[in-house]
Amino acid sequence: MKKTLLVSGCSFTTKNFTSIFHPDMICDWPKWPEILGEKLNMDVINLGQSGSGNEYIFSSLIDAMANMNREEIGLVIPAWSQCLRRDWIEGNFRLNMTISDKGDLRYHVNKSMRYYYLFQFYCETNSIPYKQLQMIEFIRKGNARKEKLRQSILDRNLDNDYENGPSYIKNSIYYDKIKSKNFIV
Numbered sequence: 001m002k003k004t005l006l007v008s009g010c011s012f013t014t015k016n017f018t019s020i021f022h023p024d025m026i027c028d029w030p031k032w033p034e035i036l037g038e039k040l041n042m043d044v045i046n047l048g049q050s051g052s053g054n055e056y057i058f059s060s061l062i063d064a065m066a067n068m069n070r071e072e073i074g075l076v077i078p079a080w081s082q083c084l085r086r087d088w089i090e091g092n093f094r095l096n097m098t099i100s101d102k103g104d105l106r107y108h109v110n111k112s113m114r115y116y117y118l119f120q121f122y123c124e125t126n127s128i129p130y131k132q133l134q135m136i137e138f139i140r141k142g143n144a145r146k147e148k149l150r151q152s153i154l155d156r157n158l159d160n161d162y163e164n165g166p167s168y169i170k171n172s173i174y175y176d177k178i179k180s181k182n183f184i185v
């Protein structure tokens with residue numbers, strides 16, 4: 001029986017990727033989870049969803065691992081997203097924002113670092129092989145498409161806080177607890 005490669009992430013992970021910049025582009029090429037699964041000779045469960053933040057990535061993997069026989073799991077990889085993204089559920093719909101309108105940058109950095117550490121802790125406690133991958137920039141300013149939401153962030157002086165981002169990461173209580181040997185940047 002083949003082991004399972006379990007992954008989650010944002011649009012760079014989802015099998016159903018479509019380009020918002022080039023909506024007519026055909027995107028049916030194999031994505032990295034399928035390529036890796038083939039190289040490792042593993043079946044793939046790909047939970048990636050476009051626009052996902054680290055809350056969805058963490059929760060989808062923890063829920064899946066809790067529902068699987070751990071002997072079937074060969075490797076689990078979260079392809080982490082940006083710390084400012086926000087995820088939630090209303091009824092049967094999963095929703096997200098690519099730039100949250102709540103909290104300051106320090107809050108978002110610590111929230112994501114907490115997910116990274118808790119993911120590691122869960123896998124190690126349950127003897128589940130894992131690697132963590134920072135798929136896209138951890139901290140990124142908004143872009144012109146999101147100017148209205150970005151302005152609400154500017155109103156909270158979050159934009160002026162970006163220069164402090166690296167110190168927020170290094171000063172997080174989780175920074176030294178996350179094992180770099182299992183983390184790909």
